[in-house]
Amino acid sequence: MGNYETIVITGVGAVTPVGMTAESTWQALLQGVSGARRIKAFDPSEHTCQIGCEVDEIEHLTLHPAPGGRATRLLLPAVEDALHEARLNMEELVKAERRSGICIGTTMGEISPYEEVMNGRQPGSPGGPGVIVEHMRDYFGFNGRCWTITNACAAGNLAIARAMDELMAGRADVMVAAGVDAMSWVAFTGFASLRAMTPDLCRPFDAERKGLMLGEGSGAIVLERESDARQRGAKPLARLMGYGLSSDAHHITQPDPGAWGSIRAMKRAIEMAGISKESIGYVSAHGTGTPANDRMESVALRSVFNDSIVTSSIKGHIGHTLGAASAIEAVVCVKALASGWLPPTINMRRQDPDCPVRVIANEPLAMHTNCIMSNAYAFGGVNSSIIIGRAEVEGQDEWQNQPGKEEAS
Amino acid sequence: MSVIALTGAGVISPSGVGTAFLPRPDGLAAWGSSKLPDLDPADYGWKGLKRMSRAVKYGSLAVGEAFRSGGVETPLEGESSERTSLVVCSSHSNLEPIVAMYQDARQYGVGRVNPGLFPETVMNAFAGHLSIYFRITGTSVTLSDAVPSASSAFLYAADLLSSNQADSVMCCMLTLHPPSMMAHVTYHEEGGPGAESIVALLFRRVNDAGPSAAVLRWEAAETYTRNDCGPVVRPSDGFLAAASAYHGVVSGKIQEQHWTVSGRTDGYYSYCLTGPHNKGERVHA
Numbered sequence: 001m002g003n004y005e006t007i008v009i010t011g012v013g014a015v016t017p018v019g020m021t022a023e024s025t026w027q028a029l030l031q032g033v034s035g036a037r038r039i040k041a042f043d044p045s046e047h048t049c050q051i052g053c054e055v056d057e058i059e060h061l062t063l064h065p066a067p068g069g070r071a072t073r074l075l076l077p078a079v080e081d082a083l084h085e086a087r088l089n090m091e092e093l094v095k096a097e098r099r100s101g102i103c104i105g106t107t108m109g110e111i112s113p114y115e116e117v118m119n120g121r122q123p124g125s126p127g128g129p130g131v132i133v134e135h136m137r138d139y140f141g142f143n144g145r146c147w148t149i150t151n152a153c154a155a156g157n158l159a160i161a162r163a164m165d166e167l168m169a170g171r172a173d174v175m176v177a178a179g180v181d182a183m184s185w186v187a188f189t190g191f192a193s194l195r196a197m198t199p200d201l202c203r204p205f206d207a208e209r210k211g212l213m214l215g216e217g218s219g220a221i222v223l224e225r226e227s228d229a230r231q232r233g234a235k236p237l238a239r240l241m242g243y244g245l246s247s248d249a250h251h252i253t254q255p256d257p258g259a260w261g262s263i264r265a266m267k268r269a270i271e272m273a274g275i276s277k278e279s280i281g282y283v284s285a286h287g288t289g290t291p292a293n294d295r296m297e298s299v300a301l302r303s304v305f306n307d308s309i310v311t312s313s314i315k316g317h318i319g320h321t322l323g324a325a326s327a328i329e330a331v332v333c334v335k336a337l338a339s340g341w342l343p344p345t346i347n348m349r350r351q352d353p354d355c356p357v358r359v360i361a362n363e364p365l366a367m368h369t370n371c372i373m374s375n376a377y378a379f380g381g382v383n384s385s386i387i388i389g390r391a392e393v394e395g396q397d398e399w400q401n402q403p404g405k406e407e408a409s
Numbered sequence: 410m411s412v413i414a415l416t417g418a419g420v421i422s423p424s425g426v427g428t429a430f431l432p433r434p435d436g437l438a439a440w441g442s443s444k445l446p447d448l449d450p451a452d453y454g455w456k457g458l459k460r461m462s463r464a465v466k467y468g469s470l471a472v473g474e475a476f477r478s479g480g481v482e483t484p485l486e487g488e489s490s491e492r493t494s495l496v497v498c499s500s501h502s503n504l505e506p507i508v509a510m511y512q513d514a515r516q517y518g519v520g521r522v523n524p525g526l527f528p529e530t531v532m533n534a535f536a537g538h539l540s541i542y543f544r545i546t547g548t549s550v551t552l553s554d555a556v557p558s559a560s561s562a563f564l565y566a567a568d569l570l571s572s573n574q575a576d577s578v579m580c581c582m583l584t585l586h587p588p589s590m591m592a593h594v595t596y597h598e599e600g601g602p603g604a605e606s607i608v609a610l611l612f613r614r615v616n617d618a619g620p621s622a623a624v625l626r627w628e629a630a631e632t633y634t635r636n637d638c639g640p641v642v643r644p645s646d647g648f649l650a651a652a653s654a655y656h657g658v659v660s661g662k663i664q665e666q667h668w669t670v671s672g673r674t675d676g677y678y679s680y681c682l683t684g685p686h687n688k689g690e691r692v693h694a
Contacts, residue, residue, distance in 0.1 A: 046519045107531060109553065113594045114504065118511045126596045128501055129532060130555030134596070147561065150499075150532035150553040158550055165568050186507055189519050190527025245548040245574075249490070249540045252528050261546060264491070268574075379528055380537025382549055 007164050008236035008391065010229050011086030011222035012331040013078035016318045017053035017215055021081055025328070026335040028317065029343040030364045035318050036201060036213060041070070041183040042115075049197045053215035053319030054183050068125050068135045069112035070182035070216075074324075075104070075132060076139065078218040079176055083140070086222040087234060088174060090141045098173040101144035102136050103163040104129075105155025105179040106323035107378075108187055109148075115185055132180065144172045152378035153286075153320065155179055156219065156327030157386050161243040163223050173228055178220035179327025187322065188214050194253065196290055202320075204287035204313035204345050205294050205359045207352040212288045215319025219327030221334070236391040238334045241275065241371065244268025248381030255296040255377060262300035262375070265383040269373065270304075273387040277305060280387065281369025282342050284329045286377045287313020288320050297375065298355040310367070312360040316346040326376035326384065333372040333388045340368040410628040411567045414618030415682065416577075417479025417611035418652040419471040421445055423604050426453060426474065428656035434668040435640035437649050440604035444586065458542075462529055464502045464583060465538045467607050472539055472581055475609035480619070481577070484544035494547035494575035496565045497536040498557040498648075499583040504591050506530045535583065547575050555596040557582060559647020559670055560678045563627065566612045576617060581609040582648040608648035610655075623658045623682050625651060630669060630679040638679045639667030646670075651682060658684035 012022045017035025019025030035053035044050040058073050079102070083090065093100050109129030116123040125131070130148045137146055145166060151158045156179030163175035181187070191197050191214055202213040221240075229236055244265040250256035270277050283305070285297055301309060314332060321328060336342050341364045348361040371389045378384075423443035424430035432439060450458045450470040458466045476483050485493055506529035513522045528534045533551035540549055548569060552561055559582065566578035584606045587595045592602075615624055630638060642650045647670040654666035665683040 048520055109532075111507075114507060114591060117591060117594055118508070123594055126555075127591075127594050128555065128596055129553035130500055131596055134555050145561075146554075148553045148555070150551045151549070152531045152533050162550075162565075165572075169568065186510060186527075186530055189510060189514060189522055190530060192519070193522040193524040193527050195524075245550075246491070247495070247537075247540045247546045247549040249544045249546045252534055252537045252541070264546075378533065379531045380533045380549065381540055382533065382537070 006226040007167050007223055007240045008226045008229050009221050009238045009240055009334055010224055010234045010236055011082040012237065012334050013081030013220040014218065014328050014331045015055055015074050015078045016217040016328060017055055018317055022331050022335065026332065029314055029332065030341055032344065032346045032362065033317060034346060035215065039183065042185045047192060049192055049199055052183060052188065052213060055216055067139065068131060069110045071106065071110045071180050072132050072135045074182055074216065075178060075180040075218040078220040079136060079140065079178060082176060082220040082222045088222065093174060094141060094143055099144035100142050100174040101146050101166060101172045102133060102142050102176040102178065103147040103149060103159035104133050105149045105151065105159035105327060106132065107150065107152045107155060107181050108184050108322065109150065111184045111186060112182065151382050152380060153322050153325055154376040154378035154382045154384040155323035156325060156330065157243065157374065157376040157384035158245065159327065160240065160330055160386055161245065164240055164243065167223055167225055173224065175223045176220055177223055177327065178218065179324040180218040181216055181322035181324045183214065183216040198289060201347045202289040202316045203347040204289045204315055205351055205355045206348050207350045209289045209291065209294065211290050212315065213319040215321040217318060217321040217324045217328055219324055219331045221330055238337050238391050239389040241387040241389045242269045242272030243384065243386045244272065246383045248383065250381050253379050254292055257296055259296045259300035259303065261381060261383040262296065262377065263303050265385045266300060266304045266373065269385040269387050275371060280309065280371045280373050281367060282336065282372045283309055283311040284333050284372060284374040285311045285313045286375045287315055287345065289315055293377065294352065294355050298357045301357045307358065310342065310358045310360055310365065312343055312345040314343055326374060329374045330386065330388065333374050337372060337388065337390045340366060342367055410626055411564065412615055412624060412626045413567050413570060413612045414615045414622040415610055415625050415651065415655050416613050416618050416622040417475040418655045419474030419478060419609040420652045421448065421467050421471050421607045422649065426470065428652050431649065431653040431656060434642050434650035434653055434666065437642055437646045442602055443604040445605045461538060464535055464585060468535055468539060468581060468583060469542050471607040471609040472543060472579055475579065475611045476543065479611040490544050490546045492547055492576040493545050494569050494578045495536050495539060495545050495549040496562050496578060496580045497551045498562050499532055499535060499551060500553050500555065500557050501587045501595050502535055502583050502585055503530045503532050504587045508588050508590065545579065556644050558644040570612065570614045576613065578612045579609060580612060583607050584645050603643060603645060606649055608652050610648060610651055621659060621685055623655050623684055625680065625682050627678050627680040630677040638669040641669045641671055644670055654682040658682055
């Protein structure tokens with residue numbers, strides 16, 4: 001890939017259990033709103049755990065009848081909001097012969113048609129992960145390469161990384177990177193079968209955390225090369241500076257307690273961003289609330305940052321939205337950089353001494369930072385970290401020095 | 410134009426294990442919708458897979474054979490492990506475990522579903538098993554386009570190599586039929602689901618590849634003319650075509666092979682695989 005021009009974020013969108021837009025989600029996160037309630041997407045009466053974080057009234061999210069199933073309907077408004085904030089009109093993009101694409105990260109994909117079949121009904125459209133991209137392409141008119149990435153709970157970060165690659169390689173002029181997952185019986189029953197679900201509230205990094213709470217939602221960011229964005233008069237909201245990816249090769253569902261893969265992903269992201277680790281002021285943690293994940297992530301954070309970093313997880317607010325999680329968290333990172341506020345981990349009562357990291361507990365923290373790291377991990381031992389930086393900073397050369405073509409190749 | 414070196418191939422097809430019995434790219438359609446034969450990876454030296462799903466057993470066999478044909482010892486160790494990446498293409502390999510979860514819940518109740526089933530409903534579990542079995546600790550990505558596309562996977566591999574994120578990339582395509590009850594709700598290519606196959610291809614940068622590697626070049630084709638571009642194969646058969654061509658050029662039967670892959674809405678991609686004698690170009694994507 002030859003072009004290491006700065007990649008900027010010019011629009012964000014999100015649909016979450018606590019907000020129908022990126023801004024309302026952000027405000028709800030700062031206020032400590034929780035989306036936890038009894039599941040409505042299916043009848044949970046036979047399940048021991050019956051709560052999750054759902055988006056209400058999905059049928060009202062779009063003005064027109066939306067194609068596809070629940071996941072597609074969750075993603076459409078997020079992408080629409082992100083394009084609107086970026087002031088991008090897809091028809092004009094096509095007329096101007098600009099190439100646009102979308103990378104979607106998802107765990108279960110458009111699973112509702114499959115569940116309808118299993119419940120003896122005839123779905124109106126096909127299921128699977130890849131159909132969401134097909135719907136987005138039809139609806140918005142993306143004319144470039146589109147990707148569906150199914151790296152489970154890290155899929156959002158991988159979609160963001162791939163979108164960055166497309167822009168850096170010069171194969172696209174505008175990329176939407178998104179993540180989506182809808183509440184499904186399969187995921188709910190599956191996590192329950194693994195005894196990974198909390199019976200009450202999700203409490204990342206808490207001494208008495210009992211597991212994750214399943215959520216649903218979508219997040220989307222618009223990415224462009226900085227020169228293209230400025231040329232058309234768009235105001236960059238933030239910079240996408242780098243990413244790091246690795247695999248544990250340890251266990252299919254459990255993270256490596258030594259956190260070696262996670263540490264490698266963080267270090268690679270820092271290296272690609274061309275910054276020092278001291279430039280990063282906050283880490284948006286994967287923080288699922290399972291004992292194993294939070295312990296592993298704490299080991300990784302301590303190893304990379306010592307005691308110098310603050311972190312939090314928004315999964316206490318919105319649950320674990322699987323493939324959407326890191327896309328939503330990227331949106332949150334953009335908001336945090338712009339506002340100077342960092343979201344808290346809610347439901348924290350007493351921090352786990354086995355998680356010796358500086359967790360922002362229960363109340364938001366006022367803190368300006370130039371760079372934020374966002375972590376996501378997944379089944380199959382997938383580790384991912386991305387780094388997002390402020391769009392405009394003083395002394396930019398000191399903290400940001402993206403690698404030139406020669407250095408990286 | 411994108412250029413990478415193909416250094417190993419492992420194939421499970423209706424013809425069995427290996428590349429020797431693969432038809433040339435223009436003959437792939439003749440398989441119709443044949444299924445894979447029953448195989449035991451242990452017969453080929455890949456042990457410890459008895460409890461795995463059919464997809465993982467056969468996938469491990471294909472990937473193992475690709476490593477073996479590329480002269481790479483597994484499990485990988487040290488830097489070789491970290492510098493090897495995995496790109497998997499799979500669109501509905503998770504449907505059998507989804508159906509099994511429902512059957513379990515109906516038979517035993519939702520609270521007693523086999524915990525071994527759910528991880529396999531997650532599309533990248535397949536890559537996770539490969540990663541563990543062969544100790545691949547570089548980037549692992551699973552692509553699940555509605556119609557799996559060789560062009561996407563090869564491009565991802567080329568990017569990983571050219572950006573120096575990896576020295577070797579194992580690309581694996583799973584083409585397995587969905588359970589019959591799901592066949593009408595899965596997206597499939599025009600003309601039906603095609604034959605089942607699992608194909609693994611090991612790529613390296615051209616300059617780093619050994620003397621027996623073949624060189625794969627491809628580019629978007631604005632227009633398609635059969636004389637220049639060779640036969641057209643379906644997107645999901647792009648891996649099989651590469652494996653077939655690899656056997657041809659490495660065994661010395663042919664000097665080069667051209668074929669074209671339909672990228673559906675992305676247009677056509679024109680491919681050429683040449684033998685070990687012609688590797689003068691640098692990798693780029």
